[in-house]
Amino acid sequence: MRQLASLLAVxxxxxxxxxxQGSRLNATLLALGTDSFSASWPNPRLEAxxxxxxxxxGTLAMFGGTGIYTDETHSFEETLNLADFWLFHPVTNGTIxxxxxxxxxxxxxxxxxxxxxxxMQWTLVSNLGQDDPLxxxxxxxxxxxxxxxxxxxxxTWTTLRKGADGxxxxxxxxFGGKVIWNTDLVYVILSP
Amino acid sequence: xxxxTIPVVNETQDVVEVFQSLRWERIGWGSSTGNITxxxxxxxxxxxxxxxxxxxxxxxxxxxxxxxxxxxxxxxxAAPLGDTDFSAVEAHFGYMNDxxxxxxxxxxxxxxxxxxxxxxxxxxxSDDIDAAPLSPGGRAKSSVWISTLSYELFxxxxxxFTKAGGAGYLDDLWKxxxxxxxxxxxxxxxxxxNQAGTYAGPAQWPGGRAGAAALNVPRCTSETLxxxxxxxxxxxxxxxxxxxxxxxxxxASSESWTFVVGSAEGNTVTSYGSADEGPSLGGRAFSALxxxxxxxxxxxxxxxxxxxxxxxxLFGGGGFRDxxxxxxxxxxxxxxxxxxxxxxxxxxxxxTAALLLVGAATTTIICVCCPRVRKKFFRExxxxxYRKYSRVFDVL
Numbered sequence: 001m002r003q004l005a006s007l008l009a010v011x012x013x014x015x016x017x018x019x020x021q022g023s024r025l026n027a028t029l030l031a032l033g034t035d036s037f038s039a040s041w042p043n044p045r046l047e048a049x050x051x052x053x054x055x056x057x058g059t060l061a062m063f064g065g066t067g068i069y070t071d072e073t074h075s076f077e078e079t080l081n082l083a084d085f086w087l088f089h090p091v092t093n094g095t096i097x098x099x100x101x102x103x104x105x106x107x108x109x110x111x112x113x114x115x116x117x118x119x120m121q122w123t124l125v126s127n128l129g130q131d132d133p134l135x136x137x138x139x140x141x142x143x144x145x146x147x148x149x150x151x152x153x154x155x156t157w158t159t160l161r162k163g164a165d166g167x168x169x170x171x172x173x174x175f176g177g178k179v180i181w182n183t184d185l186v187y188v189i190l191s192p
Numbered sequence: 193x194x195x196x197t198i199p200v201v202n203e204t205q206d207v208v209e210v211f212q213s214l215r216w217e218r219i220g221w222g223s224s225t226g227n228i229t230x231x232x233x234x235x236x237x238x239x240x241x242x243x244x245x246x247x248x249x250x251x252x253x254x255x256x257x258x259x260x261x262x263x264x265x266x267x268x269x270a271a272p273l274g275d276t277d278f279s280a281v282e283a284h285f286g287y288m289n290d291x292x293x294x295x296x297x298x299x300x301x302x303x304x305x306x307x308x309x310x311x312x313x314x315x316x317x318s319d320d321i322d323a324a325p326l327s328p329g330g331r332a333k334s335s336v337w338i339s340t341l342s343y344e345l346f347x348x349x350x351x352x353f354t355k356a357g358g359a360g361y362l363d364d365l366w367k368x369x370x371x372x373x374x375x376x377x378x379x380x381x382x383x384x385x386n387q388a389g390t391y392a393g394p395a396q397w398p399g400g401r402a403g404a405a406a407l408n409v410p411r412c413t414s415e416t417l418x419x420x421x422x423x424x425x426x427x428x429x430x431x432x433x434x435x436x437x438x439x440x441x442x443x444a445s446s447e448s449w450t451f452v453v454g455s456a457e458g459n460t461v462t463s464y465g466s467a468d469e470g471p472s473l474g475g476r477a478f479s480a481l482x483x484x485x486x487x488x489x490x491x492x493x494x495x496x497x498x499x500x501x502x503x504x505x506l507f508g509g510g511g512f513r514d515x516x517x518x519x520x521x522x523x524x525x526x527x528x529x530x531x532x533x534x535x536x537x538x539x540x541x542x543x544t545a546a547l548l549l550v551g552a553a554t555t556t557i558i559c560v561c562c563p564r565v566r567k568k569f570f571r572e573x574x575x576x577x578y579r580k581y582s583r584v585f586d587v588l
Contacts, residue, residue, distance in 0.1 A: 024452065024529070024530040025453045025529050026528045026530075027471075027472070027525050027527050028525065028527075029464060029465070029473075029523065029524075030505075030525060030526055031523060031524045032464055033521065033522035033523045033524065034522070041522065042507070042508070042522055043522055044508055044520035044521050044522040045520060046477075046478035046479075046508070046509055046510050047250070047403070048507075050480045052482060052483065053198065053207065058505075059207055060482045060505065062480060062507070065508075066520075079520075085211075087208060087211055089207050109505075109526060110526070125208070125211045127211075127214070128211065128214060128215075128216060146215065147216055148194050148216060152249065153249030153266075153333075154249065155248075155249075155253045155262055155265070156253060157253055158255070159255055159296060160258075161197075161258075161296075167199075167200065169197050169199050169200060170198045171195055171197050171296070172195070172196040172198065173193065173196075173219075173260055173294075174194045174195075175193045175194070175260075175262070176247055176248050177249050178249045
């Protein structure tokens with residue numbers, strides 16, 4: 001059941017300041033999320049692999065983690081190591097995808113630097129991960145896959161590289177992590 | 193090892209379209225079978241001749257000189273040649289304290305230091321020059337920061353070993369010189385894990401924990417600030433482990449922790465607010481944390497470029513919300529940390545005094561890039577330009 005749109009909220013809260021020496025922290029709830037699988041909001045998870053996207057204001061990338069998968073009727077719930085790739089990125093009227101209507105789940109973020117608001121949303125990038133988290137629980141995952149298997153606690157890095165033509169590119173790196181190899185939850189740590 | 197290469201995306205391009213055109217690459221040596229032991233040049237479990245780290249998760253990572261580095265983690269150390277059955281290999285599984293570098297040009301690994309075996313104890317202090325060099329014990333899920341200002345790596349806590357006893361939640365803080373790769377024990381308990389934190393007074397210190405959300409705070413001034421939120425471990429008592437809801441700042445110049453805000457109690461429930469009170473984040477472990485501030489804006493070159501607030505996005509992780517028994521969350525929070533300005537002003541005072549003593553040409557003085565100083569005296573100095581580039585590196 002996709003109730004995410006109705007669950008989203010933009011509210012602000014300030015922690016009561018305790019024991020600090022001039023520093024403060026404000027925690028603002030941007031969105032509640034949902035416990036159902038959604039193509040427009042990542043399902044609950046721990047220890048995802050994350051990166052920043054250089055030169056793109058606030059754009060973030062996330063892969064996998066240990067997550068909860070629940071179907072739309074909540075008929076079952078399963079803990080998985082996920083293989084989905086998400087971008088959290090700014091959207092404008094000109095860049096909102098044509099098929100994005102009621103379930104885009106945009107989030108408005110305050111940009112303190114410019115004293116303005118930025119609208120952002122999650123997008124599932126299917127060519128860089130698995131849309132279906134259950135696909136990652138196969139007992140015989142392919143050896144030469146063109147995508148990383150679902151995993152949690154993977155090691156990540158980001159580098160910049162200057163090409164021969166003088167242009168720069170950004171590189172995301174990922175190593176290791178833990179996968180659930182079989183449906184009987186035998187844990188295996190992978191090197192690739 | 194997997195690599196995703198992203199071309200620079202200009203402001204007019206749709207970043208999603210760019211990512212939808214990309215493909216993962218498998219880079220260098222790696223096993224598809226799992227549970228691979230390490231090759232340290234001493235032992236090898238396969239016929240591969242080059243060194244490689246064993247399969248692992250939850251290690252500390254950083255980049256340096258365009259190469260990829262890792263410290264420790266939970267995984268496999270070296271196994272003697274011929275150990276190919278699972279039970280033998282499994283005996284080499286545990287908490288590591290090794291340091292590896294992956295060359296992004298040659299795709300080769302180099303083992304720099306640390307043990308090739310899991311579950312080693314830390315070496316915290318020694319006056320004996322013949323004794324083993326200082327090193328943290330094997331551990332995983334530590335908080336790791338890198339400071340390009342001080343050229344140091346910081347490692348706090350995690351789950352692993354002190355200098356004796358069994359594994360537990362650590363509260364020790366280490367720093368490592370990135371040039372010499374030598375460790376220094378900064379503070380925290382060295383005799384045993386699972387210790388409570390100190391939330392008030394002059395000796396504030398976080399309790400033992402793993403899986404905290406942590407990032408360094410990029411600054412133009414010389415002090416290094418480290419931010420940490422939550423994790424799984426101990427609050428102000430050491431009775432049991434909980435999901436923590438406390439926020440801390442570490443100042444590397446004064447080598448002091450400050451409890452910023454949050455709860456000194458454990459397992460505080462995430463609340464999304466009611467008619468009477470607003471939402472509160474509560475205890476949270478193993479969350480994803482990003483900086484929200486764009487790289488371009490963290491420039492000490494522009495007037496007022498030094499940040500006084502740090503905007504972070506926190507997603508999901510383990511915690512409990514009102515009325516739910518599930519530990520897994522996917523809510524999204526923005527954390528805005530207002531940095532205390534007192535350290536900046538202290539730097540200004542010291543720099544001004546030094547300026548009177550040794551003259552305006554002293555490089556050390558020029559390198560004080562506090563915007564309030566630079567605005568008047570050192571606008572666009574060479575040092576500030578250097579700081580600009582180091583800041584870009586730092587943020588990445």
